[in-house]
Each structure stands twice: as structure tokens, then as C-alpha cells.
Amino acid sequence: MKDARRVISVIVMNESSVLARVTALFAGRGYNIESLTVAPIPNSQMSHITIETKGNAKVMEQITKQLHKLIPVYKVIEHEEMVEKEMVLVKFPIAENLSDIEALCRAYNGGIVNVGKEMVVAQVADEPTRIQHFIEAAQRYNPCEIVRGGVVAIER
Amino acid sequence: MQMSGAQMVCEAIIAEGVKTVFGYPGGAIMHVYDEIYKQNGFEHILTRHEQAAVHAADGYARATGKVGVAMVTSGPGFTNAVTGLATAYMDSIPLVVISGQVPLSLIGTDGFQEIDAVGISRPCTKHNFLVYSIEELPRILKEAFYIARSGRPGPVLVDVPKDITVAMGNFVYPETVNIPTYKPTYKGNKKQIEKAVEAIKKAKKPLIYAGGGIVLSNASDLVRELAEKTQIPAVETLMARGVMGAKNPLLLGMLGMHGNYASNMAMSETDLIIALGARFDDRVTGKLSEFARYADIIHVDIDPANISKLVDVDYPIVGDVRDVLENMIPLLEDVNPNRYQAWREILKRYDALHPQSYVDSDEVLKPQWVIERVGELVGENAIITSDVGQHQMWAAQHYPFDRPRQWINSGGLGTMGFGLPAAIGAKRAFPEKTVINITGDGSILMNMQELVTAAEYKIPVINLILNNHFLGMVRQWQSFFYEKRYSQTDLTFQPNWKALAEACGGIGYDVTTKEEFDAALKDAIVQDKVCFMNIAINRFENVLPMVPAGGALFNMMLPQSVEK
Numbered sequence: 001m002k003d004a005r006r007v008i009s010v011i012v013m014n015e016s017s018v019l020a021r022v023t024a025l026f027a028g029r030g031y032n033i034e035s036l037t038v039a040p041i042p043n044s045q046m047s048h049i050t051i052e053t054k055g056n057a058k059v060m061e062q063i064t065k066q067l068h069k070l071i072p073v074y075k076v077i078e079h080e081e082m083v084e085k086e087m088v089l090v091k092f093p094i095a096e097n098l099s100d101i102e103a104l105c106r107a108y109n110g111g112i113v114n115v116g117k118e119m120v121v122a123q124v125a126d127e128p129t130r131i132q133h134f135i136e137a138a139q140r141y142n143p144c145e146i147v148r149g150g151v152v153a154i155e156r
Numbered sequence: 157m158q159m160s161g162a163q164m165v166c167e168a169i170i171a172e173g174v175k176t177v178f179g180y181p182g183g184a185i186m187h188v189y190d191e192i193y194k195q196n197g198f199e200h201i202l203t204r205h206e207q208a209a210v211h212a213a214d215g216y217a218r219a220t221g222k223v224g225v226a227m228v229t230s231g232p233g234f235t236n237a238v239t240g241l242a243t244a245y246m247d248s249i250p251l252v253v254i255s256g257q258v259p260l261s262l263i264g265t266d267g268f269q270e271i272d273a274v275g276i277s278r279p280c281t282k283h284n285f286l287v288y289s290i291e292e293l294p295r296i297l298k299e300a301f302y303i304a305r306s307g308r309p310g311p312v313l314v315d316v317p318k319d320i321t322v323a324m325g326n327f328v329y330p331e332t333v334n335i336p337t338y339k340p341t342y343k344g345n346k347k348q349i350e351k352a353v354e355a356i357k358k359a360k361k362p363l364i365y366a367g368g369g370i371v372l373s374n375a376s377d378l379v380r381e382l383a384e385k386t387q388i389p390a391v392e393t394l395m396a397r398g399v400m401g402a403k404n405p406l407l408l409g410m411l412g413m414h415g416n417y418a419s420n421m422a423m424s425e426t427d428l429i430i431a432l433g434a435r436f437d438d439r440v441t442g443k444l445s446e447f448a449r450y451a452d453i454i455h456v457d458i459d460p461a462n463i464s465k466l467v468d469v470d471y472p473i474v475g476d477v478r479d480v481l482e483n484m485i486p487l488l489e490d491v492n493p494n495r496y497q498a499w500r501e502i503l504k505r506y507d508a509l510h511p512q513s514y515v516d517s518d519e520v521l522k523p524q525w526v527i528e529r530v531g532e533l534v535g536e537n538a539i540i541t542s543d544v545g546q547h548q549m550w551a552a553q554h555y556p557f558d559r560p561r562q563w564i565n566s567g568g569l570g571t572m573g574f575g576l577p578a579a580i581g582a583k584r585a586f587p588e589k590t591v592i593n594i595t596g597d598g599s600i601l602m603n604m605q606e607l608v609t610a611a612e613y614k615i616p617v618i619n620l621i622l623n624n625h626f627l628g629m630v631r632q633w634q635s636f637f638y639e640k641r642y643s644q645t646d647l648t649f650q651p652n653w654k655a656l657a658e659a660c661g662g663i664g665y666d667v668t669t670k671e672e673f674d675a676a677l678k679d680a681i682v683q684d685k686v687c688f689m690n691i692a693i694n695r696f697e698n699v700l701p702m703v704p705a706g707g708a709l710f711n712m713m714l715p716q717s718v719e720k
């Protein structure tokens with residue numbers, strides 16, 4: 001069985017230490033977390049946790065079942081047909097070629113969102129693989145800081 | 157009704173019908189203890205260590221099937237309780253443990269006796285709660301009991317900050333529980349059950365693999381009925397001893413690392429495993445790639461995560477064993493028991509070839525003899541608890557367990573020190589029954605302070621110390637796998653057991669012969685005092701058969717053949 005990248009959504013009661021329960025389960029059972037995002041679901045008492053992980057089918061089955069066992073977990077979705085996006089913020093020195101940076105960002109669904117005295121901040125939101133490409137392309141403009149947001153996903 | 161948080165804790169315990177609580181007070185839980193003083197809805201037993209309080213509640217729960225309750229203070233009180241929680245967690249025992257916590261305002265400040273109890277206990281509880289307000293306390297208490305006993309049972313911790321025990325609030329104990337995210341499945345899928353039945357009807361060499369889940373779901377009678385009706389033979393795990401009944405001709409014995417030959421061979425040759433509330437633990441399966449290579453598997457378990465965790469299952473049935481069997485047995489009406497006759501014959505021959513046996517001696521007491529003798533003298537009537545080591549395995553192999561809940565031991569975690577406090581809990585639940593802790597000279601010292609508890613409350617449990625002057629089980633591995641380098645396992649230096657028991661308010665016996673043993677046990681049974689029976693046994697006796705860790709189940713080290 002091959003290890004593959006997977007994205008799962010975990011719908012949980014929005015209560016204290018629920019995130020700790022989820023992450024402790026991954027740590028305790030030796031599953032890995034590539035990225036994790038979490039936010040409340042509007043107009044509900046639930047939160048949506050998106051976890052990007054790696055494992056073979058058997059490991060994924062265990063992860064799903066073990067997550068289900070946690071009392072505050074409502075639903076676990078192993079994404080198959082999904083739309084997934086990730087956001088990244090990148091800080092560039094203002095001396096760089098800003099119109100090139102702007103063009104690059106546009107190609108990846110983003111743009112420059114803040115201009116300071118010495119730095120500009122660009123924002124891009126796109127599929128995770130494309131975010132990776134963007135970051136590679138951005139290297140030539142000497143980025144001083146890159147903050148990735150982690151994946152969010154929704155079933156199509 | 158208006159009352160304090162401390163009162164709410166007591167009222168909930170009473171409302172749940174709990175008659176005995178085991179615990180140990182301290183600063184953060186003092187308000188609750190003050191209320192315990194004032195009420196008379198339940199008794200509180202002061203153990204002499206928090207670990208023992210949780211084990212005692214655990215023994216109580218295992219003996220009765222009800223939720224056990226323990227109470228401890230914050231910080232060291234809680235950390236002492238962790239081994240108890242983990243022990244109960246690994247064996248799916250329903251417990252509610254109430255711990256004190258520093259006041260909410262001090263949480264996170266490294267306050268005196270502050271420790272992150274929910275953080276520490278997360279991986280060894282089914283669920284835990286830190287109470288943030290008096291308003292939510294009644295609901296949390298109700299949910300704690302409900303979660304502990306429902307679905308796959310387990311221990312639940314409720315961590316109550318001191319200011320919440322003081323705060324006043326309105327107490328209405330909820331009648332029902334509604335946790336939208338927690339809905340255990342009890343009913344097995346009908347289609348799956350039908351498929352499993354077809355598989356049983358087609359099998360030639362089916363085998364019932366009975367696990368501790370049967371005990372938890374009180375389904376022994378149905379498992380016996382299933383076997384009886386179909387004449388399918390059965391093996392039991394360590395946790396399922398007593399399920400089939402020792403005299404049952406369809407019971408082959410215990411399987412696994414120290415299983416008997418017939419059981420392990422049956423598992424290796426079966427073409428259909430009917431796994432009931434068992435979880436394919438590594439001590440049961442041996443080397444997974446060699447495990448039951450010819451078998452299809454029916455797996456009935458209330459915990460979906462147990463299914464296909466270690467072995468691939470052909471007929472998964474998520475549900476309560478009791479519920480599933482109620483639906484399955486009627487469908488097996490037309491099974492012809494003769495169908496499995498040839499298979500039963502094979503297994504009979506295996507058992508005749510290498511029966512569960514040992515070489516007795518006239519010079520020195522053999523532990524197996526002691527256990528068989530206890531079985532002859534008290535048999536069905538006794539509840540047997542044990543610690544962890546060789547004595548535990550000998551007890552599991554040789555005691556004639558007749559009913560579920562008669563055998564109480566720490567199987568999953570293997571906690572030395574479990575036996576005595578668990579015996580105290582079981583004896584408190586069934587005062588009329590003889591309760592015997594089969595222990596070793598290593599294990600007993602791990603919670604020996606509970607002698608004092610047993611003496612004070614007149615809980616006359618009998619501790620049979622099978623004394624080999626070794627940490628015997630470790631010594632056995634050293635003999636087999638470490639070229640007899642007995643690193644740190646020699647217990648030649650010993651306490652004076654008799655004097656020790658007497659110093660704590662109990663009785664002591666020193667036993668070296670069969671006659672002395674008979675006399676001592678008969679005496680111990682009629683005494684109303686806790687006792688230590690120091691039984692000198694053969695130092696180098698090994699537990700056999702043995703499947704070396706990681707080896708295939710059918711490759712057993714066997715005892716010498718016997719002239720018995």
C-alpha cells in the first residue's frame with residue numbers, strides 16, 4: 001500500500017481543548033500532520049478542522065475511525081472530490097521589481113495587498129500545488145518572509 | 157435546588173446509584189470531602205494511595221458491571237491516579253474519576269498542586285472534562301457517567317476547580333443525555349449478520365474467538381448458546397476467561413502467548429474466525445503474517461476502530477455482542493452440528509497430544525498445583541483477581557473459571573500492583589464471596605499499603621503470594637532470551653511477609669507444603685481479616701506453553717510431557 005497525500009475535514013463541537021484532542025491523537029498514534037487549519041463554522045456550534053496528512057489506505061481508515069471515537073467529533077470527511085485552496089502571504093523588499101511581483105501574484109490569483117516603507121506584502125490564494133510553484137517563482141525577488149496558511153477544502 | 161458544586165458532585169453520585177466511592181482527599185477537593193462527611197447516600201473508602209483508589213473502583217466495576225467511582229485531589233493526587241486510569245482505559249472499564257483542580261483563576265499560573273489533568277489524561281481516558289462553570293456541572297456529571305458506561309466503556313475524568321465546588325448553582329440532574337457527536341452503534345447491520353451466518357454454514361473449521369467484550373456486554377450466556385447450538389469450538393482470550401465455563405466441552409482454553417497447544421493450533425488452522433468482542437492484540441496473534449492464514453474472519457465489535465485495525469476482516473459487524481448474537485443465533489437454527497465433527501476431532505487430538513500440564517513435585521510447591529487446588533477448594537464461589545507476571549498467567553491457565561466477572565486482571569496495560577486494590581473493590585461489591593488475589597512477591601509490594609485499608613474496613617481479601625524470589629516473568633525472559641543474565645530480577649532480599657501483614661492489621665501465613673497450604677487457605681477463608689499467604693514455590697518454574705514475542709502462534713515452546 002502506498003503512502004499518499006490526503007486531506008480530511010473534521011467537524012467538531014466548538015469547545016475547549018477539542019483541537020488538542022485531535023492533534024494529540026495524531027501525535028500519540030504516530031500519524032503525521034502536514035498542515036492544519038481550523039475555524040468556527042458560521043451560525044453553528046461547530047468548528048471545521050482541515051488536516052493535510054500522509055498515509056496509506058489502511059492508515060487513513062484508522063485515522064478516520066480514531067477521530068470518530070473522540071467524543072466531540074461530529075463528522076470526518078475523507079476528501080475525494082474536493083476543491084482545495086491555500087493562502088500564502090509573502091513579504092518582499094520594496095526595492096524589488098514591484099510590477100513583476102504584481103504580475104506574478106496575479107498569475108496565481110493574488111496581488112500586492114500592503115505597501116510599507118521598506119516592504120510590500122503580497123497575498124496569493126490558490127491550489128496547494130500552485131502555491132508551491134508560486135513560492136518557487138517568488139524566490140527570485142528575495143522574499144524575506146513567507147507565511148503559508150494551510151489547506152482548506154470543501155467537497156465538490 | 158440551589159446547592160454548591162461540591163454538593164452537586166455528591167448528589168450526582170447518589171443519583172447514579174453508586175454505593176461505594178474510593179478516594180483520597182486533599183486541598184483542591186476538600187469542599188467535596190466536606191459534603192461527603194455530611195451525606196449518607198454512599199460510603200467512602202479511604203485507600204492509602206490514589207492509584208489504589210482507582211484500581212479499587214476498577215475492581216468494583218469489573219465485578220459488578222457498574223460504573224466505578226474514585227475521587228482524588230489535584231496535582232500529585234491526580235498524577236498518582238493516572239496509572240489507574242490507563243489500566244481501566246486499556247481494558248475498557250467504566251469509571252468516573254473526579255479530581256480536584258486549583259481555582260479557575262489560578263489555572264495556567266503553576267499554582268500550588270496545579271497540573272494539567274485533562275492534558276495528561278487525554279490519551280488514557282475515553283473522555284475528560286475540565287469544568288468551567290457551575291452551570292455546566294450537572295450536565296457534565298451526567299455525561300461522564302453516560303459516556304463511561306455506553307458504547308465501548310472506559311474511564312472518564314471530571315476535573316473540578318476548587319472555586320466551582322464552592323460556587324452555588326441550581327441543581328437539576330438531567331434525566332437524559334444528548335450528545336449530538338456521540339452515538340454508539342449497538343445494533344449490528346442485518347445484512348452483515350446474514351452474510352456472516354452464511355459463512356458459518358459454509359465453513360468446515362469455524363472457531364469462536366471470545367474476547368473481553370463479551371464480558372463487558374454481558375453476553376456470555378449467548379456465546380455459550382451459539383457454541384452449544386452449532387457445536388463450534390471456542391478459544392478465550394485472557395480477558396474472556398470464564399465466558400464459556402471451564403467445564404464446557406467446547407472450550408479449548410486460552411489462546412495467545414501463553415495459550416494452550418490446542419487453542420493456538422485451532423487458531424492457526426481454522427477456516428473461519430468468529431471474533432466476538434476481541435481485538436487481535438499482539439499477545440494473542442503472535443506474528444501477524446503467520447496468523448490464521450487459512451481463515452476468513454467475522455469480527456463483531458462495538459468499536460469500529462478495532463475492526464480491520466490489525467487483520468483484514470471479511471465480515472465486519474459493528475455492534476454490541478449481545479445485540480448481534482440475539483439476531484444471529486436464530487438464523488443458525490438449521491446448522492447441522494455434525495458438520496464440524498471432523499474439526500472437533502482434530503482439536504481433541506491436539507489437546508491429547510499436548511494438554512495444559514505441568515510436572516508436579518513432592519519436594520517443592522508448584523504454582524500450578526496451588527492454583528488448581530484453590531480451584532478445587534473454592535472454585536465457582538470465589539472471585540479471583542491477580543497482579544501481573546507468571547502468577548497471572550498460571551492463574552489464567554489453571555483456574556477453573558466458570559462465569560464471567562469471576563476473573564479480574566489487568567490485561568491490556570499489565571499493571572503490577574493492580575491485584576490487591578482491585579480485590580478490595582470486588583470484595584466490597586460482593587462481601588459474601590471469597591475474594592482471592594493471586595500475586596507475586598514483586599507485584600504485591602507495589603500497592604501493599606492497601607493492607608491497611610483492607611484491615612481498617614474489614615475487607616478480608618486473601619493474597620496468595622506465589623513467592624519465587626524473583627520478578628519471575630522477567631526472569632523467565634532472561635532465562636530464554638538473555639542467556640540467564642538475571643539483571644535486577646533477583647528478589648532474594650524479602651520482607652518478613654507474616655510480620656508485615658500483622659503490622660498492618662492483617663494475618664500472615666508461611667506455606668511450604670501442600671498440607672500447610674490447605675490448612676492456611678481454609679483458615680483464611682473463615683477469618684474476617686485481610687491476609688498475606690507467603691507460598692514458597694519452585695524458583696525457576698516457567699510459564700509454558702510460550703510463543704516467543706513476534707513468533708508465529710503455532711511455534712510454541714512446550715512443557716515436558718507429564719506423568720501426572
Ligand SMILES: Cc1ncc(C[n+]2csc(CCOP(=O)(O)OP(=O)(O)O)c2C)c(N)n1
Pocket residue numbers: 543544545546547548570571572573595596597598599600622624626627628629630
Ligand atoms: C508497574 C509495572 N512495572 C513493571 C512491569 C514489568 N513486569 C511484568 S511482569 C514483572 C515481574 C512480576 O514479578 P512478580 O510480581 O514477582 O510475579 P511473578 O512473575 O514472579 O509471578 C515485571 C517487572 C509491569 N508489568 N508493571
